[in-house]
Amino acid sequence: MQEFIDAIAAVAARAGVPENAARSSVTVPKERDRADLTLPCFRFAKQLGKSPPQVAAAVADAFEPGGLLASAEAAGPFVNFRLDRPTFTRKVLQSVTDNIGASDEGAGQAVVIDYGSPNIAKPLLFHHLRSSMIGQVLCNLHRRRGYEVVGLNFLGDLGTAFGKLMVGIEEFGEPESIAAYNRTYVQASNFCTENDGAMDRARAWAKRLEEDDPEALRHWESARRLSLGEFQTVYDWLGIRHDVVDGEKMYVKSGQALVEELLENRTAEESEGGVVIDLQNAGKKLGKFLIRKSDGASLYQTRDLAAARDRMERFGFAKMLYVVDIAQELYFRQLFAALKTTGHDWADRCRHVKFGQVLVDGSRAKTREGGGTHLEEVLREGERRARAVVEEKNSDLADKAAVAKAVGTAAVIFCDVGFPTTKNINFDWNAILSFDGRTGPYLQYVHASACSILRKGGYTESKQTDGDASRLTDDHEWTLVRRLAEFSDAVGKACAECEPSHVSNALYDLARGFRSYHTAGSRDASLRVLVDDDATKTARLWLVDKVRCTLAAGLRLLGIDPVEEM
RNA sequence: GACCCCGUAGCUCAGCUGGAUAGAGCGGCUGAUUCCUAAUCAGCAGGUCGCAGGUUCGAGUCCUGCCGGGGUCGCCA
Numbered sequence: 184m185q186e187f188i189d190a191i192a193a194v195a196a197r198a199g200v201p202e203n204a205a206r207s208s209v210t211v212p213k214e215r216d217r218a219d220l221t222l223p224c225f226r227f228a229k230q231l232g233k234s235p236p237q238v239a240a241a242v243a244d245a246f247e248p249g250g251l252l253a254s255a256e257a258a259g260p261f262v263n264f265r266l267d268r269p270t271f272t273r274k275v276l277q278s279v280t281d282n283i284g285a286s287d288e289g290a291g292q293a294v295v296i297d298y299g300s301p302n303i304a305k306p307l308l309f310h311h312l313r314s315s316m317i318g319q320v321l322c323n324l325h326r327r328r329g330y331e332v333v334g335l336n337f338l339g340d341l342g343t344a345f346g347k348l349m350v351g352i353e354e355f356g357e358p359e360s361i362a363a364y365n366r367t368y369v370q371a372s373n374f375c376t377e378n379d380g381a382m383d384r385a386r387a388w389a390k391r392l393e394e395d396d397p398e399a400l401r402h403w404e405s406a407r408r409l410s411l412g413e414f415q416t417v418y419d420w421l422g423i424r425h426d427v428v429d430g431e432k433m434y435v436k437s438g439q440a441l442v443e444e445l446l447e448n449r450t451a452e453e454s455e456g457g458v459v460i461d462l463q464n465a466g467k468k469l470g471k472f473l474i475r476k477s478d479g480a481s482l483y484q485t486r487d488l489a490a491a492r493d494r495m496e497r498f499g500f501a502k503m504l505y506v507v508d509i510a511q512e513l514y515f516r517q518l519f520a521a522l523k524t525t526g527h528d529w530a531d532r533c534r535h536v537k538f539g540q541v542l543v544d545g546s547r548a549k550t551r552e553g554g555g556t557h558l559e560e561v562l563r564e565g566e567r568r569a570r571a572v573v574e575e576k577n578s579d580l581a582d583k584a585a586v587a588k589a590v591g592t593a594a595v596i597f598c599d600v601g602f603p604t605t606k607n608i609n610f611d612w613n614a615i616l617s618f619d620g621r622t623g624p625y626l627q628y629v630h631a632s633a634c635s636i637l638r639k640g641g642y643t644e645s646k647q648t649d650g651d652a653s654r655l656t657d658d659h660e661w662t663l664v665r666r667l668a669e670f671s672d673a674v675g676k677a678c679a680e681c682e683p684s685h686v687s688n689a690l691y692d693l694a695r696g697f698r699s700y701h702t703a704g705s706r707d708a709s710l711r712v713l714v715d716d717d718a719t720k721t722a723r724l725w726l727v728d729k730v731r732c733t734l735a736a737g738l739r740l741l742g743i744d745p746v747e748e749m
Numbered sequence: 750g751a752c753c754c755c756g757u758a759g760c761u762c763a764g765c766u767g768g769a770u771a772g773a774g775c776g777g778c779u780g781a782u783u784c785c786u787a788a789u790c791a792g793c794a795g796g797u798c799g800c801a802g803g804u805u806c807g808a809g810u811c812c813u814g815c816c817g818g819g820g821u822c823g824c825c826a
Contacts, residue, residue: 473823620774702790
């Protein structure tokens with residue numbers, strides 16, 4: 184694309200417009216039918232002493248046919264350019280591979296992505312999908328852009344939550360399965376709010392665990408083991424693969440040492456029995472950051488500070504992303520400010536990738552009371568519903584079970600990464616498991632139909648690297664080629680902004696363009712891919728294969744396993 | 750009270766560094782299936798882009814104020 188923009192800048196330069204200014208002004212018009220690329224001339228008018236339409240006319244006059252550009256036409260203050268379709272098409276199709284969107288921008292740079300990070304002794308609920316899935320996609324995107332990614336699961340294996348669990352064990356007996364752990368946790372949670380003194384007992388247990396009390400340790404180990412096993416089932420289902428699994432408990436000692444160190448060098452101070460870092464001067468309205476409770480126990484923030492230092496030592500990251508609920512926005516601003524205040528300039532490399540909440544009937548799901556639907560249950564229901572549709576639509580299919588699982592899962596995943604991360608999600612079974620419209624199953628469907636055409640066209644293996652692009656000049660084909668070109672850009676943008684939905688949008692637009700092209704052939708036989716004319720057919724199969732390749736690659740980036748039939 | 754996010758079609762939301770006639774999905778209506786997958790496609794209806802100012806040749810987009818909704822604000826994680 185860049186060389187086409189350069190070509191336009193060169194034309195503008197012949198009309199007296201500064202080349203760099205022209206280059207940065209070139210845009211894709213909102214109304215795509217109007218032009219492939221357009222140059223607004225408002226900004227050049229003053230310095231050239233002409234009106235914008237006069238400048239546009241001059242630029243259009245300076246155009247010479249041939250080369251990358253097909254035409255230039257002044258339309259008021261704009262110059263509308265058409266690209267040479269065969270040239271552009273050929274370049275784009277040649278560039279599409281399974282690795283579409285790849286670059287080496289991240290070469291030699293480590294990125295730590297902290298995602299998932301559930302609490303032990305509790306099941307994964309639907310809202311846990313968000314951190315896990317967004318984080319996994321960010322891992323995929325960063326790897327595609329050449330970064331060395333460390334996907335890190337930071338287990339919540341410490342604190343009053345564990346203390347409550349221990350109170351529950353004391354009151355209701357020791358659970359042996361994860362389901363029993365969950366029941367005990369919920370019971371204990373209620374018990375602690377209803378009984379005076381129970382919270383103090385929970386806090387005492389939390390502290391005993393910090394002090395490696397043998398009995399606390401024993402329960403901690405079994406809760407942790409059972410939980411990890413349980414999490415793995417869901418992680419396998421969703422293709423979530425962490426490179427490192429850490430837990431908060433490993434930072435108890437270094438956290439306490441850190442508090443002592445900060446007290447000593449006076450970056451932290453005692454306050455109301457606890458220890459705080461004063462952030463008043465570090466940023467506006469950040470207040471004070473508590474790093475030691477009055478009972479001497481550490482907090483989440485103590486461990487996070489210690490963890491950040493440790494990760495810098497272990498991985499020497501160029502970036503560290505925390506994929507966490509938007510409700511913790513202030514917390515992360517404080518955490519990063521605290522890192523900076525305590526002398527770590529690399530705090531600037533840390534970023535909170537925030538995502539919206541899961542709402543039930545318009546308000547936040549109450550997970551602490553055990554509310555919320557289990558993630559695994561949602562996945563199973565998706566699979567079940569997809570299976571019913573497969574039976575109905577394509578009961579001859581070879582591996583219906585696998586297809587149903589992939590399609591149902593696509594629905595769930597796309598709900599999560601198909602929209603901007605900061606949007607809230609309303610938990611509604613029919614919305615989450617919708618298979619119609621702009622959904623994961625739609626993308627699967629379009630991919631499967633592309634595969635189907637290729638099969639019928641005898642295109643069993645994707646090995647074509649060049650073809651006769653001059654056969655691909657229909658508007659539908661041209662739209663597809665542009666969508667393919669835009670997809671690469673979307674990958675880079677999604678990675679830079681930590682926003683998976685840029686990929687989702689580009690993928691959906693490509694899929695829709697392909698469906699439109701595909702059905703156009705139903706009305707007009709000359710537009711079918713599998714036409715009699717061999718040269719045309721070969722060229723069209725080449726295009727379809729590149730679309731198929733991009734759809735598959737895009738789905739995989741989003742953590743969705745593409746199906747070839749459905 | 751302070752800070753953050755949001756306010757675009759009946760509903761859920763796109764809208765790229767400001768550009769020419771604001772787009773999708775769902776829902777509604779009309780069509781399309783002896784045809785390369787109808788989990789689809791083509792089309793119609795539906796919008797003072799919360800309100801008021803400002804910057805600009807040009808504002809859904811940037812700035813200020815206000816209104817409305819949500820979230821967060823030291824001993825949870």
